[in-house]
Every structure is written in C-alpha cells, then in structure tokens.
Amino acid sequence: MSEETKVQESAPAETITQEAMDNIVSIKKGDTVTGTIVKIDDNQVFVSLGYKYDGVIPIRELSPVQLENAAEAVQIGQEVEVKVVSIDDEKEKLVLSKRQIDSERAWDELQARFDSGEVFEVTVADVVKGGLVTDIGVRGFIPASMVERHFVEDFSDYKGRTLRVKVKEIDRENNKVILSQKEVLDEEYEQNKQKIMNSLEAGQELEGTVQRLTPFGAFVDIGGIDGLVHVSELSWEHVAHPKDLVSEGQSVRVKVLKVDPEAGKISLSMKAAQPGPWETAAGQFNTGDIVTGTVRRIVTFGAFVEIAPGVEGLVHISQLAHRHVATPHEVVQEGQEVQAKILDFNPAEKRVSLSIKETEEAPAQPEKAERAPRDRDRDRGPKIEKIDNPNVSLSNEGMSFTLAERFGDKLSKLK
Template sequence: MSEETKMHENTPEENTEANAEQTAEAEAGYANITALKKGDTVQGKVVKVDNDQAFVDIGYKYDGIIPLRELSSIPLENAAAAVEVGQEVELKVVTIDDEKEKLVLSKRAVDSEKAWDELQAKLDSQETIEAAVADVVKGGLVVDVGLRGFVPASMVERHYVEDFSDYKGRTLRLKVKELDREKNKVILSQKDVLDEEFEANKQRILNSIEVGQEIEGAVQRLTPFGVFVDIGGIDGLVHISEMAWHHVEQASELVKEGDIVKVQVLKVDPENERISLSMKAVQPGPWEQLGDHIQPGAIVPGTVKRLVSFGAFVEIAPGVEGLVHISQIAHRHIGTPHEVLEEGQEINVKILDLNPAEKRVSLSIKETEEAPAAPPKSEKPRKEKDSANDYVAQPNQSLSLTLGERFGDKLSKFK
C-alpha cells in the first residue's frame, strides 16, 4: 500500500463518524416512517413502470407500488398509459406492511377527490373542458376526467352518429351536464359546446350577410318546397321557384345533398333567423340565353303551358313563354283555344315578334301550316217568267230564243 493511499484511509473513529452521518441523513429522510399510515396523502416520483404496476419513490425506506387498477378510474391496458418514469405524482396510501415491505399506493383515489371539486366548479361556471375518449361502450363514450365520465350518444355531436368505433382516442371538448357523487355519476356533453358555437356563428352570419350578396354553399336537405343550403354554419332556404328560370317539379331534378351551389341572398330575417336564397338569380336569365335560332320569322318547337280565353302561352325555351293569340291558332274561326289545343301539347310555332328587353314574344301556330284550299262556290238555279205565255225556264235550258220561236203563231196572222 502506498503512502498516498495510507494517507487517505479513514481511521476507525472517522468511519464511525461517517456511518453516524449517513444514519442521521437516512433518519432525516425517513422522518415520517412512524407517521405513515393508511389514508395518508404523499408525494412521489415514478421510478419504474411495468405492464400491471408502477413503482414510486416517496422517500420511504422502500418503494411503493401503484397497481394498474389504482392508476386511473378508467380501465387501462397497461401502466404506461397513465404514468411514466420521472413523473411526479400525488398518491394516497392504500395499505402499508413494513414486515413484508409492502406499500400499496393509489393515484386514482387522489385524482378522484380533486376531480369532484374541479368538475363541480366547471358545472357551476359552464366552462369547457377537454378529455380523451377511453372507451366506446353501449349507448355512448367513456372519458377520463379524473373520474369515469360518460358522454351519451345523443350528446356527442349535433348530428346523428351511427358508429362510434373510430372515436376511441379522440379528444372531445365537453361541458359537465350532471354530477352525482353518491352514485359516482358524471355525465358530459360535447353537443352543448357545438350548439353554443353554432349559435354564435349563426348570429355572426346573420349580422354580416347582406341582401344581394353572392356566396357558395353546400346543399344540406331536399324538401318538397325547395332545398336548404349551408352558407357557412347556417342554413338558408332556396325555394323551388328560385332554383331555376324554368319550372322545376322536384328539387332532385337539379341537385343532390352535398352539392356545392352558388346562391344570391334575397332576404335576411335576423329576428326569426331565416335567410332566403336564390340559385336562379346568379344564373343568366332565359331571355339572355336565347340562341340565334330564336329570331323573328323562325319556326321553333314549343310546349303549350297555359290556355286562356284570348290565346295560348307556349314555352319556346326554358323560362321563355310567348303568346299565341287566338286569331293565330288556326286558319278557321275558333271560339276558344281549348277546341284545338291542350296544356302540355308539343307544337311548332312561328316567331312573329321578339322583344327581349320587355320579355315579350308573339307567336303563331297557323303560319306554320299551309292554308287549306277555299271550298268551291255552289251554283244557284235561275228562273224567268215569260210575260206572254208564263214560260218558266228550267235548269240548264237555254233562254236565248228567237222572236219566231216565241211568237211565231201570232205573227202568222199578219201574213
């Protein structure tokens, strides 16, 4: 042994002093040994994580364990889902057995006690909280809010959800709906949060939207009287008469749910939260869309739309109707248009006059047809009465008689 080594060796007295210091430090660190008992709340640091438990140093003479069931109010697959090495945690002593050096701790008990108070405060203030979906069960979702929280299926979204299988792991924004500590019951709702946001957004749109404004929206619902279009979080109605310039029987003729359409705002009623929209207002009018083939003198196909006493209205293009005056329906005289026409009938018409500016067009049916030939005139029989012998001329008998033929017997007396 070198002199230098000898110089650094402790004497028995020094070793005794060092051991005494270590013992004092240990006693100081474990000053709560005799005071530690079941139900105590302690602070600790996670030193090891197994699948079914976690080990925690709480400054005691041996480490405590947190069983999987005591880590959370929500069933866990493994301990790592709740804690990690180095994490500071607050725990409650469940059992302590120094002889077996067994110290069982609970994180769940501490979290639950705090959660009840915190959730009550959130319920009173209606503050929004966030929580991850731990499990999908019959009738709704289970979330971890320090307690086992339940979100009924009807309170998850504003719309109906058929399958919640992909919700596990999602973070929801929730409001506390109901608390019952005695029954360990915690009911939460995400729908309330979404409803509040929807109402706030609706008011913002109602206050900012202007009549005449053109916007895009998504078709939400089809009804017998039109379609509802989402224009940014609020639905407006496009009445069926405002869907197109031509007559529309059913909305499904033009759109389906999910279609993106351009609309114009016709009316805003903030008090009743109603918005009237038009699809046809953003489309070129039918009179602006008339082709070159629709000009005075042209013969075009049309559909009889309405019959009135003075004529018939015929559609010659989508949304463009012209009048066939009763005098232009047939070459012969008719008392009413119903004598020769019926609504829905397909016919050809000739354009007599066209005025797009005034949206007027005059039509003729009879000028598309060749006029029938005039019937031959009937000959009336003629008769003459002879003043001398009451001679009556018969039909087809010549009246050109000579004087000798008519008065021969009388003239013979003068010979």
C-alpha cells in the same frame, strides 16, 4: 400481509444505514403518494415511488373509462398522484389507483364548473351507443343530441377529438356527469349571429358552405351563421330535391335576398348569383326559329312552354292547332315535349310568343264538286218560258204580275 409496512425512502442497495433508517416512513392502505411512471405494460403501469417497493397501477385503476391499453392514459416519465389500494409484502408490491385520486378531485372541480357555466376542453375517449364518453376524472357522457348543432349520423371518427363542453348535469351520488358541446356552439352562434346579420344587406353576394340539406332547401354557412336557400332558389332549372344539386361541405356563391334580425332568419339565393336564363337566352333565340320545349303550365287561354331553363313562352290557344280548339287540354298536356315556332322574342321584357300550329302543315281544304245540270236547274227554281206580253214584267230578281195579267180573261168575259 399487514396493512402497514416499513419501506426505505432512499438508501444504498447493500445495507440499511442509520441515515436510511431516519428516512423510513410508514405507508398504509388509503394513503396518497406521488410517483413517476417508469414502465408501461398492456394492462398495468409501474410507478417508482422512491420507496423500497415499486407501485403497480392496474389498467382498471388508471381511468374511469374503459381502456384498451394502459398507454392510452399515461406515458413514461409522467408524474402521478395515486392512492394506495393494497400492500403485498410477499410480492413486495404496492397496488395503486390513479382513478380514485382523479375522481375525488374531479367532483369538486366539476361542481364549480357547473355552477359557473365554465367552458372547458375534453378528449373523446370512446364512442358508445347513444353518444361519446370522455375522461374528466370521472366518466363524462355527451349524448348524441348534445354533440353538434346539427344531426350527426355516424360518430365513428370522433374518438380522439377535442371538444369544448359545459357541464349540463351533475349527480355525484349516482356517479353521473352529462356534458354538452351543443350548448357551447349554440351560445357562440347566437353571439355571432346578430353581429353578422347587422352587416348584411339585401343584394349582397357572398361565398358560403353548404351546412345541411332538407327537403325544402339548403342551409348555407356564410361566416358563422346559416342562411336558407329555398329549393326554388337553388337553380334556374327545376330541382326536385336539394341533394340532386348540392352536397354538404360544398362551397357555393349566394345572394342575400332578405335579412330579418327579429326573426333571426336570412334568405339566400344561389340562382340569383348566377346569370339569369333570359340573359343567356338573348343570344340564343331569334324570331322565326323552330325550337323544342316542354309544356310546363296549361291555362284557359293557352299553354306555357319552357324552351330553355327558366325561359317560358306562351302558345296562345289560337296558335295550338289549325282547327278550332275549345280548351288547350285537347291538344297538349303538362310535361309533353313539343315543337314550336318563335313568333316574337323579347328578352328585355322576358316575353316569348310561340306557335305550335306554325310548325305543322295546314290541312287541305275540300274542293267543291261540279254539280249536274239538273241540280243547277233545280237550284234556279221553276223554269219560266218567254212571254210576249207587255203586261208582264220580268227582272233578274224575279217576276211580278199585274192584276190585269192575273184576272184579265175573267174581266173580259164579264164585259
């Protein structure tokens, strides 16, 4: 097979006329020609060049990325520019390459896009370990960390998607092009962020979409920028982890708590956009009701018991038990379920006074036993007999003796 052959550009099928001879051109390996796709097989494409021979593009020469079927790269009727790879006179076939032409042009175009920071669209051709592959005339690679602004665990559904990217890194010698969609999204995000933040005010209520979850809260998209709903602001009830209450993609209503343009932070609350527990409790509880609650906090002067989500009442230490209590830990423990009586309920001031001892029967007081007569006499002191003596004075308080009474006999003897 020679490196050069004579082919007819256009002539009747029967014979080569003089007119046809004038259109004879010379094709050699390495030439660039233009043709039309006329047939597509699984592993090759047939191209009509208007010449004596049709051209064939093997699937490996269609694209810089691996294809499962030639139809993924071209379609019938499409005009393509190709390079002649080889000429087979015996089989009357030209082996062509679309990939080489695309690659030569792509490098110059990609370099210009890299220098200018241009944003352009690409289609994901394949999902591989570590990222995505796209055909941009050469093989373009988008690392997993440069696909989205948030972490993506599974890229299996990204094949066929159209992404907007920038050239992050280009190395022609090593045939390496790194693309990034994240950089495009980050720039757009920052542009919109300040605009939206300037329009926000504390107290404003908005509809948002849960973007991602973390152990400390949920990031909610409120029109192109994210605000944080701290885990403590998700609900009036205790939430151990945001995933227990919300999921990514869920629509939620939030209230703006704080906007900090300098730090670029927005604090949001879901619970503040819902009726407060004290509002709900206003028609639910009354003084004198017996309620069941959970001990949430223990302090030196008593225990706080939650009787409804977000509604806590104080059981003063004096109301814990009928007996003397030195410390609340003697009677209750955190997390313990208890019954209590509402002594005072004031939802306007968000205050509830509770009593545990009022739900329990007071212990009976021990009766005083009847004492024996002997015991009674002992308690009265020594028995004193009646004395008919004007010098002796007796009273209820006790007895008193004069000197004459005590020493009278002795004095009489002295006389």
